[in-house]
Amino acid sequence: MSQHRHPGAPGSAGAVPALPDLPEATVARLPEYLRALHNLADAGHETVSSEGLSAAAGVNSAKLRKDLSHLGSYGTRGVGYDVALLIEQIEYVLGLTQRRAVALVGVGNLGHALAGYDGFASRGFRIAALLDADPSRVGEEINGLVVRHVDELPAVAVEESIAIGVIATPAAAAQRVADQLVAVGVTSILNFAPCVLSVPEGVDVRKVDLAIELQILSFHEHRKASLTALPATGGSALTALPGGLAATDTQEAIGT
Amino acid sequence: MSQHRHPGAPGSAGAVPALPDLPEATVARLPEYLRALHNLADAGHETVSSEGLSAAAGVNSAKLRKDLSHLGSYGTRGVGYDVALLIEQIEYVLGLTQRRAVALVGVGNLGHALAGYDGFASRGFRIAALLDADPSRVGEEINGLVVRHVDELPAVAVEESIAIGVIATPAAAAQRVADQLVAVGVTSILNFAPCVLSVPEGVDVRKVDLAIELQILSFHEHRKASLTALPATGGSALTALPGGLAATDTQEAIGT
DNA sequence: CGCGATTTGTGCACGTCTTCACAAGCGCCT
DNA sequence: AGGCGCTTGTGAAGACGTGCACAAATCGCG
Missing domain, CATH: 1.10.10.10 (Winged helix-like DNA-binding domain superfamily/Winged helix DNA-binding domain)
Structure with missing residues (x-):
């Protein structure tokens, strides 16, 4: 078993051995x-x-x-x-033996940054197309790629064999873009817009919401603040008593 | 319990009632x-x-x-x-009754986008400072904020009561920045750099890695491809090692 | 050649999260 | 006032993920 056969000549089509289904x-x-x-x-x-x-x-x-x-x-x-x-x-x-083509829709603030992010290229992906619905953005060149209109998606999908769609549009446009991506056969979507996408079965969506991450941190921050204000007795989960607690500056090392 | 006491006049300092500890x-x-x-x-x-x-x-x-x-x-x-x-x-x-101040370190590609992202402001946060280690970036104005040198962090932290630090630097610089943030008393960090940060107990770190998100999608994409190639009978999760797999077409049956 | 040091792979117990299903509570209509 | 339909809140069961602790396997050395 020390036989060390390396996996995939990426080569041809779909005949891939089955994958174990991992948790x-x-x-x-x-x-x-x-x-x-x-x-x-x-x-x-x-x-x-x-x-x-x-x-x-x-x-x-x-x-x-x-x-x-x-x-x-x-x-x-x-x-x-x-x-x-x-x-x-x-x-x-992870399926990284083939360099998957990514279509990035929405070349605004965040989209610009993503288009220029070299972490994608260095870790198995190729940004193959930039798309936007705003005509004034179409034609702009970013990082060697020209922004095309989102309606060209069907053509682009075929030309570039798009495997993954990234949505970096405002929330209001996201569902529509998702529908367009699904329509051209994209079954994996990374969504940066702060909204829930509904997609048919079999399509995977992952969501990244920057504000949510901050809000989660905010909770813990809030929590830490409310704890350090207290004398830290036995650990019962106290339920929001509006009670006494005065001290503001007595913060000290938190218990382990 | 029908008593309906609504929480926080945000008003003054730290005296906040304790929070229930949520899952x-x-x-x-x-x-x-x-x-x-x-x-x-x-x-x-x-x-x-x-x-x-x-x-x-x-x-x-x-x-x-x-x-x-x-x-x-x-x-x-x-x-x-x-x-x-x-x-x-x-x-x-979530502790959003007070608008928490965020310091953003690293004003490169991604940092620029984050600095201009209005989702933060509209959802409870205030980007209070932009910092960078590169002197050629210091002084630049983004969205009404002037980039300051990261060594000014101690002063900035006090001036702005920074509650949360966001790291958008290259991986190589991230740990150092994290240390600096911790040193000035920041206990919540959002890390966009692709690396693991080590921080003392009591400091919360959340990590967002864009390439990782794509890689997870890639796995599912890979998996779907390997499934559709097959006639779908019921079966055990076979273990797909690259090992033997000579034959490309003899694959059979993956489980549901 | 055998033994000890080292490190993987995993059975098991525990905690957390999810989901179902239903009793308790509330408002509205008669 | 009483009953009916709707919706919440929650007990209990199951799925899932985690971490310990140890047996099995391998290497290096005497």
Whole structure:
């Protein structure tokens, strides 16, 4: 089994071996492992232990081992994981052996930044098209790509074999764009617009909402503030008593 | 309990009543509910049922009710939730009654976009400072704010009462910036750099990695492709290792 | 050749999150 | 006033994810 056959000549069409169905939580962590592994490879490491890799990826080592075990991974007991092999494995499972083409719709503030973000190119993707509904933006060149009108999507999808659509439009336009993407056969969408998209079964949508992230942080911030104001007795989840609590400056180390 | 005490005159300093400790999963959904509620309010709705709100927020209605019940919410059986009241409740719990000041470090490609993103301002935050380590960027004005050098952070933190730090630097600089933020007392960080930050206990970090989102989509795309290629019989999740797979067409049966 | 040091892979128990299903509560209509 | 339909809030069951702890496997060394 030490036979080390590397996965995919990307080559031709759909005949791909089936994938194990991984737990979603695992899938969400694999990219992080992959990044950490690339760092290790660049630093010259040939093998890495679960302990080392998990530290680099910011997770628990047991979790890491279980995750890797799900993809039938090849670690060596007493030694660790072969960095290069593991990179191959994960890239294969994530479908990164082919460089997928991404269409970015909405070249406003955020869209501009995304179009110029080199993290996509360096991590398995190719921004293949920029689209916008605003005629005054059409024709603009960003990072070597010319912005085209969103109505050209059908043509673009075919020309470039678009696999993933990224929506960076205002919320009001997002659903319409999503429909257009679905109509041309895109089944994976990354949505930056602050709204819920409805799409047919079989289409995957992931949402990134920057304000939501801040609001979650705000909650914890609020919570920490309300805790440090208190004398910290036994830990019962106290339910919002408007009561006394005065002190403002007595903040001290929070309990573990 | 029908007593309806509404939360916060934002007014003065830190004396805030303690918060119930909500499940993380719930906290992560509250902002979405809030956004949906604002939409409903703008559309003139005064009340909304759990069914209606859950649809607008893209979740299951039972989940929504349980989430709201955690914050001791005030719905009326047979009627639904009072939109305005619920907005107040959620904003209070999330700590949005005060407009928190955000410091954005790293005014490159992405940082520029974030600095210009009006979703922050409209949803409870104030970008109070732009910082960068590159002297050639210092002094630039973006959206009415002048970029200052990151070494001025201590002064800025005090002047603006920074509550949250956003890191939009290259990965190599991120840890250093995080340390600086922590040093000036920031306990909530939103990290856009593709790397793991280590911070002391009590500091919250949330990470947004755009490439990771795409990679997760890529997995599902890959998976869908490998499924459609097959005649779909019932079966075990076979373990797809690159190992043997000589034959390209003998693949059979993936599970549902 | 065998032994000990090391590290993976995993069974198991625990906690968290989700979902169903239904009793309790509320308003409206008669 | 009483009953009916609608909607919330929640108990309980199940699915899912996590982390411990240890057996199994491998390497290196004497």
